[in-house]
Amino acid sequence: MKKNYTSDNQEPILKINNLKVYFDTDEGLIKAVDGVDLKMIKGTTLGLVGESGCGKSITCLSILRLIPSPPGIIADGEIIYKGKNLVELSEKDMEAIRGNDISMIFQEPMTSLNPVFTIGDQIKEVIMLHQKKTSIEAKELTIHILDKVGIPSPEIRINDYPHQMSGGMKQRVMIAMALTCNPEILIADEPATALDVTIQAQILDLMQSLQDESGMSILMVTHDLGVVASIASHVAIMYASKIVEYGSVEEIFENPxxxxxxxxxxxxxxxxxxxxxxxxxxxxxxxxxxxxxxxxxxxxxxxxxxxxxxxxxxxxxxxxxxxxxxxxxxxxxxxxxxxxxxxx
Ligand SMILES: Nc1ncnc2c1ncn2[C@@H]1O[C@H](COP(=O)(O)OP(=O)(O)OP(=O)(O)O)[C@@H](O)[C@H]1O
Ligand code: SF4
Ligand SMILES: [Mg+2]
Structure with a gap:
């Protein structure tokens, strides 16, 4: 069930203040994100909507400090998570946060899977990187998480290579990978855009039920206002590097x-x-x-x-x-x- 909260009364789990991300290119300075303020409320979904090129992915990548640098820099602003400003953390501290506390499903998931390893090995590697598990424990956990995201016969499918899976299945594997460490925040950058409508609906249902189970907060990037209406409690509309409107889904849909x-x-x-x-x-x-x-x-x-x-x-x-x-x-x-x- 979608949770409705008034974000003004809730202590945010993540707060972005005046974020500026610039790319210093040969053609000139690109202000991809220019003074963005956002907040995420625990256990709810924030939708981030806007046309192509307006800065949605760069906002997401900044949270995990994955901006390609050079040419990109976080020029200003704060990203506050559990009292820490992520912008100022060392790379080592950020490595501990990535995957464990904050996970991301990238916009191009199909290219994020390595074609030469089985999906089981790829998930196991993520588990062993972030958690102190033996290979056998990591395998058990992999099967469990694949089962949770709706992969049938996971104990057999762990031996599949990415090309042996359908687009929807691969997307579930990407979600499984992002969820292995039970993150507090899941950033989902257009997680279902490349999929057909039925699979899209299944993926959104899956994310919603995982949220209900674990209480994680989701930042859902999408072009699709229908997706926002079905899954988000709040929505931020982004245009040309800035947030131009923000509010509860009910309010923004009723009173834009x-x-x-x-x-x-x-x-x-x-x-x-x-x-x-x-x-x-x-x-x-x-x-x-x-x-x-x-x-x-x-x-x-x-x-x-x-x-x-x-x-x-x-x-x-x-x-x-x-x-x-x-x-x-x-x-x-x-x-x-x-x-x-x-x-x-
Ligand atoms: N590595 C880079 N170097 C230079 N400019 C970049 C780089 N990555 C992104 N940009 C620019 O930053 C701006 C915001 O890009 P971003 O990828 O965040 O858009 P988006 O809102 O996610 O779009 P889409 O809906 O197409 O995914 C764009 O103008 C883009 O060209
Ligand atoms: S009316 Fe509002 S949105 Fe339109 S150009 Fe003026 S300030 Fe911008
Ligand atoms: Mg994008």
Whole structure:
């Protein structure tokens, strides 16, 4: 069951403050993440949504300090986990946190499995790296965890090589690997995007039931607002390196206030709604080497005015547990939005 909490009243298990991650490239400085604030509440799922290139994966990789460096650096900010600032920890301390406390399912899981080792050996290796287990104990644990993620006959399938498994099975193996050490936080970067719809639903159900069992917190990156609605308690909408709207799923779905969020919602076909009501956000996410001045969304925004082109809005509270970064978010709502797109 999805848990609903007011995040304002809960001590977060992970808190990101003003995170900035830059890439110093030959073409110029790419500000991939530029002042992101986020919090995760224990035992719940936070959805992180946004178009391609807006900084979702880089935010996730920063938490585990896996930003390729050079050219990347964490230029500023804090990532607080159990009172420690992960940005300042030594590599040795981070190694102890990766996999044990915080695990990640990477965006390209199919390429994360080594084709020349059996899946059993690959999971065993992760267990033996992080836990003091003998080879026999690690094998038993591998079979147990494969069983838990729904791999039939795990005692036989541990001898399979990745190419002998279907996409859905490989994804389950990746989840099993991420869960071997019973992490407090699971970062799932588009864990089901490459899979067909039925398998996607099974993977999400599986993650949800594992969360119910273990109380882990999940950061779920997705393009799919349907996934957010089914699994997350809170959602952060990211655009061009910043969070532009944040709140409980109920509040954001019922009362979106940022024109980008409204555009994302109106671009999903809903059964029973007229095709004319669909809206496609014009243009593309801006090139990070040439972000527009002011609000980065203004070239695509139906509400943009002079001030938007010069002054970047900050993330302001609309009400408890709901924030948006738009100069006009207190007056824009879904009714005004509907009128606007009708006349656009
Ligand atoms: N190694 C790198 N060197 C230079 N720029 C990078 C590097 N990795 C990422 N970037 C840039 O950082 C920005 C954010 O990338 P990120 O991968 O976080 O996007 P994303 O939101 O995860 O997109 P997608 O939905 O396609 O996965 C992009 O502009 C990307 O080009
Ligand atoms: S600040 Fe202006 S351009 Fe940006 S989202 Fe709000 S209305 Fe649109
Ligand atoms: Mg990504």
């Amino acid at each position: 206030r940022h024109p980008y969020t409204l555009g994302l919602f109106t671009s999903i076909p809903i059964i029973g709604e007229k095709k004319e009501d669909l809206y496609v956000i014009p243009g593309n996410v801006p090139n990070p080497l040439a972000f527009p001045k002011g609000c980065k969304f203004w070239p695509r925004c139906l509400f943009a005015t002079k001030i938007c082109k010069v002054l970047e809005p900050s993330l302001e509270e609309i009400k408890q547990d709901h924030k948006a970064a738009c100069h006009f978010s207190k007056s824009i709502d879904k009714y005004i939005w509907k009128e606007k797109i009708k006349n656009a």
